[in-house]
Amino acid sequence: MKDGKLKYVYFIGIGGIGMSALARWYKYRGLEVSGYDRTRSDLTSALEAEGIGVHYEDNPSAIPTDAASTLVIYTPAVPESFGELQFVLNNGYKVVKRSRALGEITRDQTLLAVAGTHGKTTTSTLIAHILTESGDGCSAFLGGISKNYGSNLLMSRGSTVVAEADEFDRSFLQLHPAIAVITAMDADHLDIYGDLEHVQEAFREFASQVHETIILKYGLPIRPDQVSARIFTYHFDDARADFHSTNLRLDGSGHYTFDLVYPGGTLKDIRSGALGWVNVENSVAAAAACLCYGADGQKVRHAIGSFRGAQRRLDEHVNRPGLVYIDDYAHHPAELASAISSIREIFPGRKITGVFQPHLYTRTRDFAPEFASALSALDKLILLDIYPAREEPIPGVTSELIFKDVTAPEKMLIRKEELMDTLAGEKLDVLVTFGAGNIDRFIEPITTMLNGR
Numbered sequence: 304m305k306d307g308k309l310k311y312v313y314f315i316g317i318g319g320i321g322m323s324a325l326a327r328w329y330k331y332r333g334l335e336v337s338g339y340d341r342t343r344s345d346l347t348s349a350l351e352a353e354g355i356g357v358h359y360e361d362n363p364s365a366i367p368t369d370a371a372s373t374l375v376i377y378t379p380a381v382p383e384s385f386g387e388l389q390f391v392l393n394n395g396y397k398v399v400k401r402s403r404a405l406g407e408i409t410r411d412q413t414l415l416a417v418a419g420t421h422g423k424t425t426t427s428t429l430i431a432h433i434l435t436e437s438g439d440g441c442s443a444f445l446g447g448i449s450k451n452y453g454s455n456l457l458m459s460r461g462s463t464v465v466a467e468a469d470e471f472d473r474s475f476l477q478l479h480p481a482i483a484v485i486t487a488m489d490a491d492h493l494d495i496y497g498d499l500e501h502v503q504e505a506f507r508e509f510a511s512q513v514h515e516t517i518i519l520k521y522g523l524p525i526r527p528d529q530v531s532a533r534i535f536t537y538h539f540d541d542a543r544a545d546f547h548s549t550n551l552r553l554d555g556s557g558h559y560t561f562d563l564v565y566p567g568g569t570l571k572d573i574r575s576g577a578l579g580w581v582n583v584e585n586s587v588a589a590a591a592a593c594l595c596y597g598a599d600g601q602k603v604r605h606a607i608g609s610f611r612g613a614q615r616r617l618d619e620h621v622n623r624p625g626l627v628y629i630d631d632y633a634h635h636p637a638e639l640a641s642a643i644s645s646i647r648e649i650f651p652g653r654k655i656t657g658v659f660q661p662h663l664y665t666r667t668r669d670f671a672p673e674f675a676s677a678l679s680a681l682d683k684l685i686l687l688d689i690y691p692a693r694e695e696p697i698p699g700v701t702s703e704l705i706f707k708d709v710t711a712p713e714k715m716l717i718r719k720e721e722l723m724d725t726l727a728g729e730k731l732d733v734l735v736t737f738g739a740g741n742i743d744r745f746i747e748p749i750t751t752m753l754n755g756r
Contacts, residue, residue: 309374311367314338315387316378317357318347320455321469322401324444325376326355327456328408339365339387342741363390370395376404379472380693402469405444406477409464415441415592418468418475418509419486419520420502421638422585425577426484428613429589429606431457431465436609437593437602441465447613447632463596468509470502471495475509482595483532484518484588485510485525489637494665518546518591535566537591539584546591548583556622557649559583563590563604570600576610578617578629579645586610615743617642620750627653627733628753630746634662634739636673643680646735653732657681658722658745660738661689664697667704675708683713685725690740723748 312329316322317338323346330336330353337356340347347357358365363386367373375391375398383389391398399407415434417427424446431443432451440459446467448455457465468475468483471492488506490499503524510517510525513532519525521536521544538544540551548561549569557578563570563586570590575582586607593603612618621628627650633639639659646655659678661667667674667689678684686702686709706716717725722745726734736742736749 308372309334310372311335311337311369312374312376313366313391314376315385315391316340316381317350317355318342318344319378319380319401320346320446320448321405321444321467322376322378323347323350324455325401325404325408326350327353327454328442328444328458330355331456331458335367337365337367361386363387366391366396373397374399374404376401379474382693400472400474402472402474402477405466405474406479408444409466409478412442412462412464414478414480415463415465415482415484415596416468416475416478416480416513417466417484417486417588417592418470418506419484420470420489420491421633421635421641422486422581422588423467423469423484424613424632425582425585425616426486426588427465427467429577429585429610430484430592432610433589433593433598433603433606434463434465434596435459436606437598439463439596439598445613447615449613450611450618451609470505470509473505476505476512478509479512479514481513481515482518482592483510483513483516484537484592485523486520486585486588487637488523489635490669491635491666493669494663516592516595518588518595520588521547535591535595537584537587539580539587546587548587551580551583553648563587565591565594567594567600570604573604574608576608577612578619579642579649581641581645582612582617617645620746621753626731626753626756628731628735628749629733630736630743632739633737634666636670636677639674639677639737640680642735642737643677646733647680650733654682655733655735656683656685656729656731658685658687658726658734658736658742660687660719660740660742661702661705662739663692664689664694664700667702668697668700671704672708674705675710678705679710681711684709684711684715685722686714686716687719687722687738687742690738690742692740719745723752727752
């Protein structure tokens with residue numbers, strides 16, 4: 304649909320992090336934007352404050368009536384039986400998935416995309432920050448809220464766009480980047496892919512669509528003969544990678560200073576603005592993409608230091624002597640292992656209590672042993688019930704599948720309604736909440752409670 308004909312954009316699932324960025328983009332372009340979401344959240348409240356209409360019940364009468372001038376964008380998380388979706392499919396509306404809309408928006412732009420089963424939100428947010436700080440500027444569709452800009456959308460008049468390339472539902476195959484970072488190719492979304500080989504096959508297909516440069520985590524199974532773009536590798540500290548850190552120094556607040564070795568030389572004394580070793584690795588990946596894009600090295604160095612991270616990614620809420628509270632979006636075993644390892648390194652010798660809300664019945668079923676292994680690195684685990692998101696319950700699949708194999712010194716399994724009372728009775732040192740469900744609703748009450756201690 305040409306922009307000239309388009310007057311209305313309607314979102315089914317407008318409160319999702321990727322959907323809300325698109326909603327803001329169309330609003331910025333001067334179109335009438337509205338949509339449905341299942342529950343009110345900070346994000347939907349922000350959209351409403353920006354003049355975007357949001358409602359919270361399945362109500363086809365809320366959809367703009369002029370089908371010929373309305374674009375409907377839906378998230379694959381919405382079931383096909385959903386009333387509003389059925390209505391637009393049967394009444395002449397142009398209906399596309401979020402990934403298709405993002406593909407169309409970025410098609411004629413210079414796209415820097417970040418793909419990977421973990422690490423893509425922080426890395427893409429940092430790339431956008433580097434390009435903004437260095438003066439080149441970019442538009443950006445982010446999978447989290449940038450703490451520097453307070454938004455998941457950045458807008459610029461230039462033709463450079465930064466976006467997450469999401470592997471869920473093979474969404475990233477709608478994108479054709481000039482430069483792409485691939486951070487990880489772990490087994491995930493097995494309800495979509497079936498097995499690890501099909502996950503990796505999809506990532507290789509995505510890589511084949513990149514037309515200039517691929518920044519590949521060292522060791523990932525993509526070969527030069529499988530793609531047309533040139534490949535550079537990156538790693539936290541492996542000297543065999545084209546881009547890697549060296550001379551690492553950790554300060555008392557959990558931030559690293561490091562030197563970045565790259566094919567053009569060494570950038571010395573870069574201080575990571577975000578916590579932990581995992582964000583040094585994200586910084587190396589982001590710097591690699593920006594240097595290949597042509598950004599100035601010293602401006603890259605400065606921007607990494609001023610980066611404040613993305614909300615819910617090793618996100619500090621309380622950090623005072625004797626008491627720390629961090630929140631993190633980790634919902635895959637590899638993400639949990641990396642986050643817990645980073646936190647353990649930042650706060651050596653301290654008791655780490657982790658609260659984890661599993662996300663999806665299928666992911667719990669497919670990775671229960673791996674979740675148990677990752678969570679066993681905690682000193683104490685408080686495990687909540689599964690957050691179902693788009694899924695119906697699966698018989699026999701509960702948080703107990705994980706809990707029974709956790710070997711942490713202390714562990715407990717509770718309902719989320721019991722969490723605040725449980726934490727109120729705990730002697731806490733370092734507390735971390737993990738998960739991609741609605742555990743984020745506890746961030747504010749936990750912070751308030753801990754600040755009152």
